[in-house]
Amino acid sequence: MKLKNDMQLFFAEKIEGETAFLSETESRHCLKVLRKKEGDCLQVTDGRGICYTGELFIIKKRLAAIGKLAVVDQQERRHPLLSLAIAPTKNNSRLEWLLEKAVEIGLDELQPFVSKHSERRKINERRLSDIAVSAMKQSGRYQLPEIQPLVKLEDLLDSQIDGKVMNLVGSQSSDMDISEIDLSGKNKIRLFIGPEGDFSEEEWSLMHQKDFVFVNLGNFRLRTETAGMVGVTLINSLINKI
Amino acid sequence: MKLKNDMQLFFAEKIEGETAFLSETESRHCLKVLRKKEGDCLQVTDGRGICYTGELFIIKKRLAAIGKLAVVDQQERRHPLLSLAIAPTKNNSRLEWLLEKAVEIGLDELQPFVSKHSERRKINERRLSDIAVSAMKQSGRYQLPEIQPLVKLEDLLDSQIDGKVMNLVGSQSSDMDISEIDLSGKNKIRLFIGPEGDFSEEEWSLMHQKDFVFVNLGNFRLRTETAGMVGVTLINSLINKI
Structure with a gap:
């Protein structure tokens, strides 16, 4: 390829x-x-x-x-932008390869967060930035995705009041297919992927209250980084069709 | 997740x-x-x-x-089956993680092949089988994907005469979106992904003659294993909608 x-x-x-x-x-x-x-x-x-x-x-x-x-x-920036909000994986290398692949595919922003059941509460921002630069160059992109600082999930959820941001969250119990989502009028699509230990009951409930769209990512149980990869691929494909 | x-x-x-x-x-x-x-x-x-x-x-x-x-x-086997025919990557670990992810997502068969520009001409079948078993168990699947022996691409192309197998090939110059493909009447969808050095002119030409469907996998230049991952994700999503 x-x-x-x-x-x-x-x-x-x-x-x-x-x-x-x-x-x-x-x-x-x-x-x-x-x-x-x-x-x-x-x-x-x-x-x-x-x-x-x-x-x-x-x-x-x-x-x-x-x-x-x-x-x-x-290269013009595509709209809406594609952002991945994810709990860093226990094993650093799994988040790193996810980032590499997601940048090749078309990710515009990585937003790492810490949630109740997160096993990893620190990231190496510099290393993630280097991976983003390297994947951008390798894939022939001229847009460098932003690596946001690690934040608490609750702070991130509190700040979500912009009507132009559509928040999706990967959920195995949802039947909603990503291809059915209407992206019109949005300037950012942000996909939330929980940690290995899953979101807590309170976190799921808060996302419900905030009108998050719960989306299904497939038939089987996916690892955190696989879920991120699948979600980014499917949303990217949807954005490309606009 | x-x-x-x-x-x-x-x-x-x-x-x-x-x-x-x-x-x-x-x-x-x-x-x-x-x-x-x-x-x-x-x-x-x-x-x-x-x-x-x-x-x-x-x-x-x-x-x-x-x-x-x-x-x-x-769990019933889904139809059509999803097969990935791919040239093993120079770096073994890249093929291995692709296999892990593809099995979690829903892959039914891995068909490694050697083509003209392949840098790697051997695989460790046993190790790939172990990865497939581990990913099957981890994702809660009860269907073990088949790892086929490594074959020459030309032999694989020669054997493609079954009308129920649809052969796709990832090609950056194609405009054909995977979501537009009609899977009806097929019992296997096989996606071909070339090696790091790409298919040779003769190989591209042979695939044209064999009525392969050339599909686009996105806007940017993808590594071999990323192309495999993206293709498997998009085809799997299409099969799930049948």
Whole structure:
């Protein structure tokens, strides 16, 4: 499935005038791993929809930049945005692969939360950001998904009063198929996936009160990260049809 | 998302009369890891749709069986069956997690193949079978997906003359959405996913001649295992609507 890509894609958060400044991580990847040389022609994205080509130059020993930028391609942000609110898995690597896959597919935002039965109450935001950057580049996207800070589920539920956000929650007892959902007038679709130990009774009840839409994700019992993956795939497919 | 399950589910290939004989692996898991004792009440599936309860007894030191079986639940095989034909990934663990997820979702068959640009030309069938068993039990399924032996893609393509098998292939240049496919009259839907280096020109051309349906799996460039995952999720969702 991987298309041939003649030029490597880099990411630069900081673009000033005609110059994109690579971070230390991106510079190391560019200079040490891929052994790019001054004057090489590279592609770089700002993670906000634009892809440029330009020429590599070295600012100092371990820091690279890409100059003489010219826009070569653009991607508009799709609407509605696709957000995944999920309790981090006990095993870090399961959340990490979910993020990698979800970014390839089209995720716009990851919102980790801690709920009553969460087994993991800390995340490595920096590592998740690096995975998002890497998956964005690998999949040829120019939009970098946002990794939100970890919050308490109750705080997240309290803040949900925007009528343009549609909140879905994966529930095995629901018969509602994601393909039946009406996305019109929404600017964000947020899917909530509970922790390995499931949401608590109070949490389910609060989501009911907040008019969450309970959606079915399949016939069988899914692991947390599989449920996230299935939900993101099905909602993404629905957004693509708009 | 994980439901509470009061009783652990085991798998036994060999069931004779009222007794299910656990394999060495299942016996070890039962006796050493879960520390089950003689007389404990357990659930066991034959992987062909039936779930029994019964009483644990020990045949000899490391071999367990479950006796006094009584059927407690059944799952019919869905039709059409969902088969994934895929080139094993260079990195084994990527194929392994794809299999785990695909089994949780509803996969019925994995058909690994070697094609012109395949980087990996061997698989560990035993390990894949163990993963399939583990994912089946974890997801509460009673149907064990089949892991077919690794074959050459050309041999697989030569053998496709059964009109009841619909062959799909993931292709980024296709506009065909999986949700538009008509599954009626088919008894198997098989999705082909190419290797990291993509199918060769000859392979694409052969699939065209064989009336394969080229389907789009999304907007961005997907890794082999992500493409497999997305395809399985979307086809599974379509089968569930029949």
